[in-house]
Amino acid sequence: MKTIQVFVAVLFSLFFIPAIGVHVYGLFVPITQESTASHIIHILSYSVCLITFLRPISYRLLLYSLAAIYPFMFHANCFFIPLLQQNKFNAVCLLVIVMLPLGGLWIYKSR
Numbered sequence: 248m249k250t251i252q253v254f255v256a257v258l259f260s261l262f263f264i265p266a267i268g269v270h271v272y273g274l275f276v277p278i279t280q281e282s283t284a285s286h287i288i289h290i291l292s293y294s295v296c297l298i299t300f301l302r303p304i305s306y307r308l309l310l311y312s313l314a315a316i317y318p319f320m321f322h323a324n325c326f327f328i329p330l331l332q333q334n335k336f337n338a339v340c341l342l343v344i345v346m347l348p349l350g351g352l353w354i355y356k357s358r
Contacts, residue, residue: 255353256300262346263297266318285321292318296350308354315347 270289273281295314299307326340 252357259300259346259350259353260297262342262350263293263300266343267293267297288317289321292316296347299354300350308351308358311354312351315351319344319347 267290269278270286270293273279273286274283274290292314296311296318298304299311299314304310322340322343326337326344329335329337
């Protein structure tokens with residue numbers, strides 16, 4: 248069981264570390280219309296989510312859930328609005344809105 252936990256922690260680290268990196272990069276290079284404040288919130292949110300996978304901390308599920316709210320809502324909005332209005336598919340946003348709940352489910356099941 249410990250091997251599976253390590254594998255899942257690595258898997259989610261491979262999701263969160265690039266997500267943090269993209270938003271750090273976005274602070275210096277305007278890659279989207281996203282504001283500086285939004286990039287900072289994403290960086291902080293993804294960092295807290297990453298920490299909950301790497302460290303055994305108290306209230307792990309609560310911290311993860313609170314940190315995941317903003318990125319989930321932001322990416323759900325950037326996925327569904329263009330999909331419904333312009334028939335445009337955004338794979339990155341879909342990945343985020345799938346991975347964040349899976350992370351919460353994993354934390355919940357591993358308690």
